[in-house]
Amino acid sequence: MATEALRRIGADPRLAPRVGADVDALSVCVHDMLHRALVEQTWLGPRILAGLCRRLELTQESFDLLGHHVLTVLLPHQVGPDALVRVGATLSGVRCYLPLAAAPAPTKSRNVRRGAALVRPRAANLPPASRQRRSPPGHLPMPPTWTCTGCGQDWPCVTKQSQLLVEFGGPRVALAVYLGSCLSAALQDLPALSVGHAQARFLGWLPKSRFF
DSSP: OHHHHHHHHHHOTTTHHHHGGGHHHHHHHHHHHHHIIIIIOOOOOSHHHHHHHHHTTOOHHHHHHHHHHHHHHHGGGTOOHHHHHHHHHHHHHHHTTSOSSOOOOOOOOOOSSTTOOOOOOOGGGSOOGGGSOOOOOOOOEETTTTEETTTOSBSSOHHHHHHHHHHHOSSOHHHHHHHHHHHHHHHHHOTTSOHHHHHHHHTTTSOGGGOO
């Protein structure tokens, strides 16, 4: 499965130029993530894969393509809801470490007066690290309570719903299958949760017209 996912990533013209010579390192991370999810039944910490993706200069948008290939390879194999939740949570965790979009190319400053010197900001004028822009918190599911790690609301919260629509992009059959797997796992963890309420919570918010 990891080999097929990497084949699809390498064949995607939007990802292949960025992956390039680091395909072996990416292969190790994807194999490790799937081995932990399917065999060890544990979650992979996102920092190693996130570090690699930052080195590849992947944005959240391009990483969504990568995650889409990984999840769509898993779905036909019926790996079970728990495994899909673990992989999906790892991918969501990595995404929080990546920039929203590619940084714009620097532009040349034009001086009003010929020979005017360019003034560089001094370190003392830069905002402290604690005040710099941070990535938004990861809105991940937290079994067995199925609350959101970012805001404490029932998962998927409103913020995560918007993120999921972006992450899965295009035809969202895969998103429906993923959320259905989460629903199944949540019903096992929360016996007091009614099936009707669970369906409304996990699937009721989906824009149905976009699935077909």
